[in-house]
Amino acid sequence: xxxxxxxxxxxxxxxxxxxxxxxxxxxxxxxxxxxxxxxxxxxxxxxxxxxxxxxxxxxxxxxxxxxxxxxxxxxxxxxxxxxxxxxxxxxxxxxxxxxxxxxxxxxxxxxxxxxxxxxxxxxxxxxxxxxxxxxxxxxxxxxxxxxxxxxxxxxxxxxxxxxxxxxxxxxxxxxxxxxxxxxxxxxxxxxxxxxxxxxxxxxxxxxxxxxxxxxxxxxxxxxxxxxxxxxxxxxxxxxxxxxxxxxxxxxxxxxxxxxxxxxxxxxxxxxxxxxxxxxxxxxxxxxxxxxxxxxxxxxxxxxxxxxxxxxxxxxxxxxxxxxxxxxxxxxxxxxxxx
Amino acid sequence: xxxxxxxxxxxxxxxxxxxxxxxxxxxxxxxxxxxxxxxxxxxxxxxxxxxxxxxxxxxxxxxxxxxxxxxxxxxxxxxxxxxxxxxxxxxxxxxxxxxxxxxxxxxxxxxxxxxxxxxxxxxxxxxxxxxxxxxxxxxxxxxxxxxxxxxxxxxxxxxxxxxxxxxxxxxxxxxxxxxxxxxxxxxxxxxxxxxxxxxxxxxxxxxxxxxxxxxxxxxxxxxxxxxxxxxxxxxxxxxxxxxxxxxxxxxxxxxxxxxxxxxxxxxxxxxxxxxxxxxxxxxxxxxxxxxxxxxxxxxxxxxxxxxxxxxxxxxxxxxxxxxxxxxxxxxxxxxxxxxxxxxxxxxxxxxxxxxxxxxxxxxxxxxxxxxxxxxxxxxxxxxxxxxxxxxxxxxxxxxxxxxxxxxxxxxxxxxxxxxxxxxxxxxxxxxxxxxxxxxxxxxxx
Numbered sequence: 001x002x003x004x005x006x007x008x009x010x011x012x013x014x015x016x017x018x019x020x021x022x023x024x025x026x027x028x029x030x031x032x033x034x035x036x037x038x039x040x041x042x043x044x045x046x047x048x049x050x051x052x053x054x055x056x057x058x059x060x061x062x063x064x065x066x067x068x069x070x071x072x073x074x075x076x077x078x079x080x081x082x083x084x085x086x087x088x089x090x091x092x093x094x095x096x097x098x099x100x101x102x103x104x105x106x107x108x109x110x111x112x113x114x115x116x117x118x119x120x121x122x123x124x125x126x127x128x129x130x131x132x133x134x135x136x137x138x139x140x141x142x143x144x145x146x147x148x149x150x151x152x153x154x155x156x157x158x159x160x161x162x163x164x165x166x167x168x169x170x171x172x173x174x175x176x177x178x179x180x181x182x183x184x185x186x187x188x189x190x191x192x193x194x195x196x197x198x199x200x201x202x203x204x205x206x207x208x209x210x211x212x213x214x215x216x217x218x219x220x221x222x223x224x225x226x227x228x229x230x231x232x233x234x235x236x237x238x239x240x241x242x243x244x245x246x247x248x249x250x251x252x253x254x255x256x257x258x259x260x261x262x263x264x265x266x267x268x269x270x271x272x273x274x275x276x277x278x279x280x281x282x283x284x285x286x287x288x289x290x291x292x293x294x295x296x297x298x299x300x301x302x303x304x305x306x307x308x309x310x311x312x313x314x315x316x317x318x319x320x321x322x323x324x325x326x327x328x329x330x331x332x333x334x335x336x337x338x
Numbered sequence: 339x340x341x342x343x344x345x346x347x348x349x350x351x352x353x354x355x356x357x358x359x360x361x362x363x364x365x366x367x368x369x370x371x372x373x374x375x376x377x378x379x380x381x382x383x384x385x386x387x388x389x390x391x392x393x394x395x396x397x398x399x400x401x402x403x404x405x406x407x408x409x410x411x412x413x414x415x416x417x418x419x420x421x422x423x424x425x426x427x428x429x430x431x432x433x434x435x436x437x438x439x440x441x442x443x444x445x446x447x448x449x450x451x452x453x454x455x456x457x458x459x460x461x462x463x464x465x466x467x468x469x470x471x472x473x474x475x476x477x478x479x480x481x482x483x484x485x486x487x488x489x490x491x492x493x494x495x496x497x498x499x500x501x502x503x504x505x506x507x508x509x510x511x512x513x514x515x516x517x518x519x520x521x522x523x524x525x526x527x528x529x530x531x532x533x534x535x536x537x538x539x540x541x542x543x544x545x546x547x548x549x550x551x552x553x554x555x556x557x558x559x560x561x562x563x564x565x566x567x568x569x570x571x572x573x574x575x576x577x578x579x580x581x582x583x584x585x586x587x588x589x590x591x592x593x594x595x596x597x598x599x600x601x602x603x604x605x606x607x608x609x610x611x612x613x614x615x616x617x618x619x620x621x622x623x624x625x626x627x628x629x630x631x632x633x634x635x636x637x638x639x640x641x642x643x644x645x646x647x648x649x650x651x652x653x654x655x656x657x658x659x660x661x662x663x664x665x666x667x668x669x670x671x672x673x674x675x676x677x678x679x680x681x682x683x684x685x686x687x688x689x690x691x692x693x694x695x696x697x698x699x700x701x702x703x704x705x706x707x708x709x710x711x712x713x714x715x716x717x718x719x720x721x722x723x724x725x726x727x728x729x730x731x732x733x734x735x736x737x738x739x740x741x742x743x744x745x746x747x748x749x750x751x752x753x754x755x756x757x758x759x760x761x762x763x764x765x766x767x768x769x770x771x772x773x774x775x776x777x778x779x780x781x782x783x
Contacts, residue, residue: 251454252436267496279489283482290478298474299422299466332451 007044014040014133021137025083027075031068034105034137038064041126041134048123056121063114067104074098083145099151102138108189109159112182116166119178124218127174131181132207135188143192143199152189157277160186164281167288171225173217176288177210180247183285187262190274194265202258205327209255212320213243219316229295235314237296239321244293246324248286254327339389339442342371346435353428358410358417361427365407365434372400376778382508388448394570394639395441397779398563401646402437404768405559406430409552411761412654415661416467416550426467430552433459437560441567446495446505449571450488453532453564457484460561463553464545473548476541483541484531491528494521498575507571517575519583525572526587532565535587535624536594539617546613547666551657554609558616559650563642566620569627570635577630584628588714591628592721595621599728603735608656608666611736615692616649618729625718626707634710636780641703643779644691644769648700651688651765655681658758659740662751668736673745681754682741684762689737693730697770706780 017037024030038061045057074097075081100111107115119127146152163183170176184206191198216239222228231237246253259282266275290297349364375384375396382392391399409430416426436459439452457480465477498505502515517525531538542562546554573580595618602618605611623641626634658681659674660666675682694700704726711718 245458250458251451252458256451263492264496264499267493268500272493275493279493283485283489286485287478287482290481294474297462297465297477299425328451332448 007047010040010043012040013037014044014129016040018133018137022140026081027083028081030083030141031072031075034068034071037134037137038068041129044129045122045126052121053123056118059114059121060118063118064105067101071098071101071105074101095146095149096151099142099146099149099155102142103155105138106135106185107178107182108155108185109157109162109182110155112159112162112166115182116170116175116178119174120172122174124174124214127177128211128214131177131210132203135181135185135203139188139192139199139203142189143196148193152192153274156186156189157274158186159183159189160278160281164284167285170288173223173225173228173292176225176292177213180285180289181210183281186278186281187259190266190278191258191262193269193271194262198258198261198265202262205254205258208320208327209243209247209324212317212324213240213247215317215320216240216243225292228292231295234296234299236317237293239314239317241293241296243321243324244289245286248289249282250286252329254324257328257331339384339391340386342368343389343435343438345371346431346438350428350431350435353431354424358423358427361431362407362410365403365410365431368434369400369403369407372396372403376400382444385444388445389439389442390444391442393778394567397639397643398560398567399438399441401563401643402434402441402560404764405555405646405650406434406437408650408654408761408764409555411757411764412555412657413467413550413552414757416552421467426463426552429459429463429466433463433556437564440564444506444508446498446507446571449568450492450495453568454485454488456561456564457481460553460556463556464549467550468548468553469550470548476544476548480541480545483538484528487531487538488528490524494524497521507574511574515575516578519576519579522576522579525575526569529565529568529572530587530624532568533562533620533624534565534617535591536598536617536621537590539594539598542617543610543613546609546653547607551653554653554657555650558613558653559646562616562620563646566623566627566638566642569624570638573627573630580628580630584630585715588625588628588711588718589721591621591624592711592718592725595619595625595725596721596728599725599732602732603728605732606668608659608668608671608736608740609653611668611732612649612652612656615729615732616645618725619645619649622704622707622711622722622725626710629710629714631710631713632780633706633713637703637706637710640699640776640779641707643772644699644703647765647769648688648691648698651762651769652692654758654761654765655685655688658754668739670746671740672743673741675741676745677751678754680759684759684766685737685741687766688762689733691769693733694726697773699769699773699776702773702776 013036017033017035017040019033020036021030021033024033042057042061045060046053074094078094103109104111119130122130142152159182163179163186166182167176167179170179188199188202191202216236220231220236222231228237228240242253246255249255249259263275263279345368349361349368352364353361376393382390384390410427413426417423433456436452436455440449440456443449443452461477461481464480465473495505498517502510502513504510534542542557545557549557598614598618598621602611602614605614619641623638626638656666659671663671665671691698691700694704708722711722
């Protein structure tokens with residue numbers, strides 16, 4: 001384990017890289033930001049000195065560098081560094097290449113296979129970064145430049161299907177959350193068809209929910225489904241259940257809100273097939289979320305007499321979970337009061 | 339309206355602080371308050387924020403308040419054994435809050451959100467306090483069956499919003515919006531599953547068999563009526579389609595009701611028998627609603643309220659017996675008349691009310707539904723006659739096989755206590771007294 005200052009040192013380029021990418025006006029700067037982001041994240045992965053972590057960091061490094069070198073190559077073909085010019089005058093080939101390379105970096109559908117295996121080797125904190133912050137930079141480039149490219153529809157549909165199907169027979173919690181992040185990616189990509197703000201809203205709420213889930217898993221070292229079911233702390237279990245239902249987008253919880261907006265606007269654009277695929281895949285997602293939370297739903301389950309675990313107060317977990325619990329209800333009430 | 343909402347909200351917070359009795363008192367108080375709304379003129383009234391309603395919503399809200407307070411009373415065992423009682427009372431009040439929102443909101447989208455939210459307390463109740471391990475399967479089955487049917491409904495609401503710019507009931511009704519036949523299936527299937535219509539009913543007996551008493555009561559008493567309520571609300575969008583093609587659903591409802599009566603006659607599980615009988619009754623309700631006549635709609639509302647009280651009372655009786663004998667099997671539960679002679683009267687009363695015997699509201703509901711259906715087509719007489727005959731048959735079958743015959747109870751059991759008699763009385767009184775004021779329900783629209 002490394003000490004705190006070094007984590008701080010490497011999280012600086014992690015944050016800065018994404019910022020640079022998001023605010024750049026030239027391709028070269030965008031590419032540089034992505035690389036900085038990568039260079040910040042790799043040391044954070046390998047702070048845990050075990051085989052799994054180093055394997056994951058190597059995998060992550062290989063995938064990301066291949067993707068970003070292809071990214072560099074594809075915009076060099078367009079003979080213009082300016083992002084604004086790019087949108088106006090380029091053959092159809094190059095945007096396709098850029099989108100594909102960015103979807104490799106995101107872990108969206110046809111190129112999603114690396115994401116669960118990498119997530120398996122990470123600690124929970126790094127998983128959180130991988131699933132929320134690392135998506136920001138590539139998504140922002142896609143949304144700035146190609147918001148209505150037909151390729152995005154294909155990628156979104158594929159990632160909805162593969163994210164929901166892939167998570168069905170997993171037992172590792174990190175893999176399940178990785179697959180769920182793939183299918184949430186589908187929602188974010190499809191929200192780009194609508195507006196540039198909606199995906200930001202989605203990823204904001206998604207990060208709230210996923211961080212409250214990971215805050216429940218991380219301190220108790222839960223890595224597999226059976227660790228949730230043998231867990232004795234009932235309050236923690238009910239928090240996990242509610243957050244998972246929120247992640248699955250059941251109505252009274254916050255997770256329904258961004259899905260609601262996206263569904264509404266997609267239907268305005270008459271994209272029925274897209275919406276139905278997204279909804280069905282979300283239902284499948286919800287099924288494997290409920291499987292994680294079976295034990296806490298059951299209330300009465302067998303306890304091992306010899307396992308006396310201390311139950312610390314859930315001060316860290318509660319605030320974020322409260323947001324994901326009551327967010328929708330409070331926002332609906334405020335809207336009615338306005 | 340807002341006052342009631344605030345009160346319910348405070349009550350749900352009070353569950354963490356106050357004792358069980360206070361919550362019980364609060365629930366009865368809310369059901370008293372809900373009665374104040376019923377004496378109003380017809381049409382939508384009492385608007386505040388996004389809430390409001392007409393007699394249909396007030397009477398169903400009154401029913402749900404009453405059932406929720408009786409739920410808490412029926413699950414005294416949870417309190418006595420301290421089986422997560424705080425969580426339990428919180429869930430009961432929470433389900434009432436969501437029921438209030440879904441019955442008294444004016445917007446289809448708001449309705450959808452609260453309609454789905456009611457599912458969650460019910461699911462937690464079934465899975466958390468149910469008996470067997472199979473409750474997990476039943477709960478998940480219920481959740482996904484309902485979700486799969488109601489998500490297309492959400493899509494339908496969004497496209498309605500897109501076309502009309504609003505999804506408020508009375509606005510749509512005043513404007514005379516009508517939608518194409520395709521949307522009929524999208525809008526109506528969600529409620530047909532919830533109602534449940536025969537063919538979509540498979541989740542109901544499963545959920546009932548595994549649910550604790552409170553779960554069964556809220557399912558049979560209120561949740562099925564939520565489906566009927568939704569049907570009333572969306573059917574105005576499809577008047578022309580229902581007039582030409584609604585016959586299909588009427589026949590599925592009636593013949594399905596007949597089939598479920600056949601299933602009832604061969605049941606050995608008490609709870610599953612009552613569950614199937616409610617599927618049959620809801621089939622007649624569906625038929626009455628689909629005729630779109632004033633007799634049909636009024637009768638449907640009457641039968642929904644009456645059936646909510648009656649089936650909930652039958653589940654209470656089944657639970658009283660289950661808590662003593664630890665069995666719901668009709669084979670084992672014979673000859674109870676010699677064990678609980680005083681309970682035999684209650685069994686008799688609720689069994690005959692289930693077959694729509696005179697002083698109950700069921701009678702008048704069924705009569706008006708029959709009037710509307712026969713007016714719609716004479717051929718329904720065959721089906722209706724058989725339906726009422728067989729409903730009498732299985733109710734009598736339930737009564738005689740539990741009360742008469744040889745008793746297997748050879749061990750010592752606790753007698754029926756005062757609370758349980760009060761519980762049954764509180765089901766009985768509104769069921770029979772409300773028949774004195776039927777004009778209210780028949781002129782509700």
